[in-house]
Amino acid sequence: MNIGEVAAETGVTAKSIRYYESINLIPPAERTESGYRHYTERDVQTLHFIKRARGLGFSVAEVAELLSLYRDRNRASGEVKAIVEARLRDIDGKIAELEGIRGTLRKLADRCHGDDRPDCPILDDFAGAN
Amino acid sequence: MNIGEVAAETGVTAKSIRYYESINLIPPAERTESGYRHYTERDVQTLHFIKRARGLGFSVAEVAELLSLYRDRNRASGEVKAIVEARLRDIDGKIAELEGIRGTLRKLADRCHGDDRPDCPILDDFAGAN
DNA sequence: CCTTGACCTTCTAGTAACGGGAAACCTTAT
């Protein structure tokens, strides 16, 4: 398969596939005589793995770790779980932060009448008024 | 005040202050004879405003809009509120996305024993096993 | 055989919002 077919099948763009190759997330693809990249079913599976992990918010660096654990038939599942737990803590922190912000903004927005008048508690707050 | 003093007082780094000037978020600072930037109390207030808005997750572009509304004594509070409501929708979307991911990862992590054995439902999932 | 259009190749530049660090200049204190 060439890169376009793989892109269509995996949902990873050709640009991204080349990018992943350039940063060594995936090994360099085989080339046809004319220089086109050529992929096997195994490469497609790897890209599915990457897409899934990226979709769950893992950074490319984390995906690289996960992939290397995936390829190591002797890995300890504890290592994988540790990465996932770290990501979960990260997510919990982000959700908490966003909820805090949401609470603040919700209160400010509710106190702003939001019409043509210039009076605005939101801007007053940002400007430091109490 | 020097840039360093302003940085200390506002919590915005000198680097960021120069950056904000470079992108015209704030007007160019006055300069002393020798070229040092010189700030007034008003500049400090503006930076407090920026810091507050950035801390609530508004992009620099949004902060620029908010600042210009803040400076316009005739603005309609509705414009401000619209920006905040848009940000709130954005936050709701992000929280929902993160909660979805969290649910998925939580389930996967709970099914992984996380010890020295290689067997790992997390990697199985990423690899496409059902 | 030639052309056309859809692919493919590499390369560069841009994105958001700065942080790091270099080289050179200024200020303040001793």
Next chain:
DNA sequence: ATAAGGTTTCCCGTTACTAGAAGGTCAAGG
């Protein structure tokens, strides 16, 4: 006078790509 510490500009690096340019390749149709 000199040392320490602040400031200046400038360029690179960060994340994970996307956009686009210039040019080679492949398959189909006339």
